[in-house]
Amino acid sequence: MIDTTPLVKKLGAFVALSDAELSVLATLLKRRRSFVAGRDLVHQGQSDQAAYILASGWACSYKLLEDGQRQIVDFQIPGDFLGLRSVLLHVSDHSIEPVTDIEVTEIHVADLLEAFAHTPRLATAVLWAASRDEAMVVEHLVDVGRxxxxxxxxxxxxxxxxxxxxxxxxxxxxxxxxxxxxxxxxxxxxxxxxxxxxxxxxxxxxxxxxxxxxxxxxxxxxxxxxxxxxxxxxxxxxxxxx
Amino acid sequence: MIDTTPLVKKLGAFVALSDAELSVLATLLKRRRSFVAGRDLVHQGQSDQAAYILASGWACSYKLLEDGQRQIVDFQIPGDFLGLRSVLLHVSDHSIEPVTDIEVTEIHVADLLEAFAHTPRLATAVLWAASRDEAMVVEHLVDVGRxxxxxxxxxxxxxxxxxxxxxxxxxxxxxxxxxxxxxxxxxxxxxxxxxxxxxxxxxxxxxxxxxxxxxxxxxxxxxxxxxxxxxxxxxxxxxxxx
DNA sequence: CGGGTCGTTGACGCTCTTCAAAGCACGTGG
DNA sequence: CCACGTGCTTTGAAGAGCGTCAACGACCCG
Known part of the structure; x- marks a missing residue:
């Protein structure tokens, strides 16, 4: 499945996934969707049931302040998760905007959590991916702070x-x-x-x-x-x- | 086990853990250790095999720049993980300093990953905890940036x-x-x-x-x-x- | 009593923001 | 085909916010 290549490559960097695990991963991927540049996928405060994997194009996640200022937290490129944190927490704490026209593959949270039960190594891989994302936010904080x-x-x-x-x-x-x-x-x-x-x-x-x-x-x-x-x-x- | 109370309370906020799952969690906890204020637990660049759960006192995680400036990324209070990201990634990308004298409980990564295989809901709970930590770093970034x-x-x-x-x-x-x-x-x-x-x-x-x-x-x-x-x-x- | 850490305050100046204006590339409609 | 708008880039001038330097005081512990 061509869609998953960047993701599989990324996860594979931490956990060598078996064919069985890869096929479980493939079943998680639901429909393909497209979004146009500049129109938010996810709004701050929204409750989500789905996350996405970016297949092509660039996106950014950001937070808005009441006075209209915004802080972009991170940019996402193909292979990155979009809104993973939004679905693990109850409501999205940020918004996501496509920087270019993008294509994504949808994943339902319930499916993902269910898959962890049968494919624990997948859980480890996703935890690693989340840690890597956090490490990038941390470095970004150092950038801005110091x-x-x-x-x-x-x-x-x-x-x-x-x-x-x-x-x-x-x-x-x-x-x-x-x-x-x-x-x-x-x-x-x-x-x-x-x-x-x-x-x-x-x-x-x-x-x-x-x-x-x-x-x-x-x-x-x-x-x-x-x-x-x-x-x-x-x-x-x-x-x-x- | 009194040590785990803050952690269990925190994880329980996301995943209602069963007695069986709680007992698995308990077996992960190895020895209790103490550290004095100001003396780093973990150094940037170090390779770790253990993470900790803070039982009492305050700590902070930070990164040093070459010119001696430092950026504190987050403070940890009882119930928080110390160095979880350090062990999932290969080397620690940050240092950890006890702000006060602290007491911690040690967890070995290998044990934690092994436990995920038998107790997938624990993996979900830990993933949630990591997401919540990330959300706080993100808010911190907004603080400093805007x-x-x-x-x-x-x-x-x-x-x-x-x-x-x-x-x-x-x-x-x-x-x-x-x-x-x-x-x-x-x-x-x-x-x-x-x-x-x-x-x-x-x-x-x-x-x-x-x-x-x-x-x-x-x-x-x-x-x-x-x-x-x-x-x-x-x-x-x-x-x-x- | 002396040294170390932390808190406090003033003077000065650099980094960055704000305000303002103009230019360029584009698409759209007349 | 040209007028016009819109989004992005570019540049200047003025000033605010925050850092740096310097000094002093309070407290703790040896």
Whole structure:
């Protein structure tokens, strides 16, 4: 089943799943759905019964404040869960917006929890995936709490590149990036105006160029040094559970 | 087993655990250990085989940057896991420091994963606990990314109060708080000097007083309004899985 | 009594936000 | 085919928020 490839690859990085386990995973996948860019899939406060796995396109999860400000918590790329936390908790604590047009595969919570009973290793794999997601949110918190605007931007772009590389999109020279400067601002806790200035600075210093939907690393090594980028938190090593 | 009470209470909020499941949980708990304040339990980069459940005292998990700055990701109070993410991922992406002298109960990862095979509902409960922890990190990210210093402080103190209330420590009038202003600064992405100024401001405006290890809510309603505090993300509702 | 940790306060300046305006690429309708 | 709107980017100027530096006081424990 082609849909599952990015997910299986991701879960397989932690738990070597058997054919039987993979087929259980396949039965969880219900219908395929499409959503258009900019129209929320999930609203803050909504009660859900379904989560999704992103098949193609980019999405972002965010929280809105009463005064209209928003904080983007994370971006999702193919293979990532959408709204897994929403269904485990009783109500969604965040909203999800497709950044581009996206395709997703639906999963019902009840099915997922039921599957854990017969396929405990699957539960372990999902717990690992959730931990990895949390590790990325944590690194994001460090970004926003303790790095200045330029370091924050550099670190963020390097993290995105590393995640995209894992699913075969982009390399050390750069990647295609559908985000606007407003997305970057809301993710990094900056104003859009300042995002623009920081991008200019990084470009003029010959480290990275963000233009026309393309991120180009002009000097990857220097950028990584500048951002103090250490990808070990993404846990892209070998399976722990064999 | 008295040790497990806060944990069982927490997990029970999501999954009504049977006596059999509770006894499995009890067998996971190995020896009791104590650590003194200020001496790290877990170091960033360390490979672990054990996680802990906090029985008494406060701890914090944090990440250090190369230039010596630190970001505190979360504080742990009795009933919380310590280092669960460290053992699911291959290496710890953070350090853990006891804020006070603490007592913990050790759990071996291998045992925990093994228990999932026989007690899948336990896996679900642990996945829920991990999701709830993630939700708190996410709210913390919103704090640091989009709230000013005073709102951030107010929101943070209200969240702590709500968590402590769940385990029977503190109420709407306030709580005992062993944190220093340096802890608050490292958690909120501020300087210790500015933390002091913000605390003075909140105190002079009659909303909350932080003094001598005690947080006193002088006007809870106004503080909650000021911080736009909405505790729903902590998911303190009824069990989803019965 | 002396040193260490924590809290407190003032002065100064940098980072980042806000406000304002203009340019570019696009799609849409006349 | 051009006028017009809309979303995104770009740039400047002014000022607020918060960090840094520096100093001092309170308390605890050796």
């Amino acid at each position: 790095r200045n605007a330029a370091e924050r931007m550099a670190h963020f772009l390097l993290e995105l590149a590393a995640r995209l590389f894992l699913i075969g999109q982009g390399d050390r020279t750069g990647f295609a990036c559908p985000l606007t400067q407003y997305h970057l601002a809301d993710a990094l806790g900056l104003s859009a105006v300042h995002v623009n200035r920081v991008l200019r600075q990084l470009r003029e210093e010959g480290m990275v160029t963000f233009r026309d939907g393309l991120v180009t690393f002009d000097d990857y090594a220097r950028l990584a040094e500048f951002a103090q980028f250490d990808p070990s938190y993404m846990d892209q090593a070998n399976p722990l559970l064999r | 709230r000013n210093a005073a709102e951030r402080m107010a929101h943070f103190l209200l969240e702590l109060a709500a968590r402590l209330f769940l385990i029977g420590q503190g109420d709407r009038t306030g709580f005992a708080c062993p944190l220093t202003q340096y802890h608050l600064a490292d958690a909120l992405g501020l300087s210790a000097v500015h933390v002091n100024r913000v605390l003075r401001q909140l105190r002079e405006e009659g909303m909350v007083t932080f003094r001598d290890g005690l947080v006193t809510f002088d006007d809870y309603a106004r503080l909650a309004e000021f911080a736009q505090f909405d505790p729903s993300y902590m998911d303190q509702a009824n069990p989803l899985l019965r």
